[in-house]
Amino acid sequence: MQITSILKKNKVKKALLVEPKFPIANKSRNHQDFLPIGLLKIAAWLKSLNIEVKLIRFDEDLIKETVDFNPDIIFVTSLFTYWSKYVKEAVEYCKNSFNVPIVVGGIYASLMPDHCKKYTGCDYVQKGIIPEVEKIRDVDTLSKGYDLVDVDYQILHTSRGCKRRCKACGVYCIEQVHHKKTIKKEIFKKRLIFYDNNILQNRYIKNILNELIELKKQRKISYCESQSGFDGRILLKKPFLGKLLKEAGFKNPKIAWDGPITHKNQIEKQLKILTDAGYKASEISVFVLYNFEIPYEEMEEKRVEAWKWGVQITDCRFRPLDRSYEEYCFFDNYNPQKRNGQTDKDYYIHKASGWTDSKIRLFRRNIRSHNICIRLGTKFYSAAAERKRIPFEIAKKYRMAEYETAKNHINDAWDPAVFHKA
Numbered sequence: 001m002q003i004t005s006i007l008k009k010n011k012v013k014k015a016l017l018v019e020p021k022f023p024i025a026n027k028s029r030n031h032q033d034f035l036p037i038g039l040l041k042i043a044a045w046l047k048s049l050n051i052e053v054k055l056i057r058f059d060e061d062l063i064k065e066t067v068d069f070n071p072d073i074i075f076v077t078s079l080f081t082y083w084s085k086y087v088k089e090a091v092e093y094c095k096n097s098f099n100v101p102i103v104v105g106g107i108y109a110s111l112m113p114d115h116c117k118k119y120t121g122c123d124y125v126q127k128g129i130i131p132e133v134e135k136i137r138d139v140d141t142l143s144k145g146y147d148l149v150d151v152d153y154q155i156l157h158t159s160r161g162c163k164r165r166c167k168a169c170g171v172y173c174i175e176q177v178h179h180k181k182t183i184k185k186e187i188f189k190k191r192l193i194f195y196d197n198n199i200l201q202n203r204y205i206k207n208i209l210n211e212l213i214e215l216k217k218q219r220k221i222s223y224c225e226s227q228s229g230f231d232g233r234i235l236l237k238k239p240f241l242g243k244l245l246k247e248a249g250f251k252n253p254k255i256a257w258d259g260p261i262t263h264k265n266q267i268e269k270q271l272k273i274l275t276d277a278g279y280k281a282s283e284i285s286v287f288v289l290y291n292f293e294i295p296y297e298e299m300e301e302k303r304v305e306a307w308k309w310g311v312q313i314t315d316c317r318f319r320p321l322d323r324s325y326e327e328y329c330f331f332d333n334y335n336p337q338k339r340n341g342q343t344d345k346d347y348y349i350h351k352a353s354g355w356t357d358s359k360i361r362l363f364r365r366n367i368r369s370h371n372i373c374i375r376l377g378t379k380f381y382s383a384a385a386e387r388k389r390i391p392f393e394i395a396k397k398y399r400m401a402e403y404e405t406a407k408n409h410i411n412d413a414w415d416p417a418v419f420h421k422a
């Protein structure tokens with residue numbers, strides 16, 4: 001049943017929007033990567049229909065804040081499949097507290113609608129976006145959703161879906177491909193975060209970047225950021241986009257490098273388009289997926305290439321999201337603090353490509369040390385120096401030294417320029 005029909009059928013005057021208690025640190029709730037943008041858009045739409053809205057972002061608040069608020073409908077959002085238990089808990093709490101229809105939407109709901117309905121016990125599952133919500137384009141309506149949160153940035157989409165079908169990605173199951181011609185009438189904040197899956201694939205990207213450039217010149221926006229990596233194959237076909245991205249104020253650009261080491265020449269050319277456009281190598285990242293089909297050894301080779309180019313690495317550990325990995329797609333208890341390691345009973349390890357718990361931890365450590373060196377402009381990394389466990393004079397004296405010199409004075413000096421065997 002369509003959401004509009006559900007609203008009419010239930011004569012909805014008040015709606016409760018619930019973000020389950022996902023394992024996100026409280027201080028990160030308003031971080032640009034975690035804002036429940038789907039709920040904010042629904043809130044804006046409902047308000048435009050004169051429906052009173054309340055947004056709840058913590059379980060504790062669910063109890064406290066709803067004492068005097070009796071909703072006629074509840075919308076619960078979902079994220080990754082391996083966080084589905086938090087969605088179930090939220091739905092159960094709502095069911096016990098209110099006798100009203102509960103709709104679950106979001107990523108998990110869209111990827112596994114049947115499972116979501118059965119497992120959470122909700123009344124309706126919203127698969128994909130709500131067309132009526134997606135149609136809202138005016139600032140007055142859109143900004144009403146942001147009245148519910150305290151953030152100084154705005155999340156935007158210039159496109160939906162993605163024309164590609166990368167193996168580890170479920171975007172094509174959730175969103176139909178759609179490209180907007182213009183976004184300037186949607187902008188009401190100065191900092192813009194783009195949630196497009198593949199922003200450069202928008203066939204009107206040149207027009208959109210020119211709109212942003214104009215707004216930047218008028219000081220109506222200060223900067224832009226793309227949450228996903230840029231599709232470098234498109235950059236190669238349209239290198240002029242590099243300059244437009246820079247002029248539009250896109251900061252910290254990321255180039256996706258999901259493929260093998262043999263693609264390194266292509267990636268180098270893509271990075272050059274960005275450096276020619278005026279980006280410093282150290283502010284660029286290559287976006288890599290590990291614990292998937294490329295083994296540790298090849299991923300480490302890719303890291304060394306990134307070091308030669310002087311760029312950072314944004315890493316993403318592969319976690320199954322659908323039933324093709326049924327056994328694993330409902331939990332992820334990876335804990336980076338576990339010194340004695342964990343097993344595949346705790347989280348998904350892509351054993352078929354030779355990944356092990358220790359290789360996963362080693363690769364993550366290498367990436368972190370690599371990025372610290374790039375950011376600080378140093379030629380070695382030392383955990384002891386970072387934790388101030390060596391005399392200040394020694395740390396200061398050798399801070400900018402070459403690795404070959406530093407290793408004689410700092411025991412744990414780590415060389416980012418070489419391959420580290422597992």
Ligand code: SF4
Nearest residue numbers: 162164165166169197
């Ligand atoms: S390019 Fe990105 S969004 Fe598109 S299918 Fe591949 S991983 Fe997914």
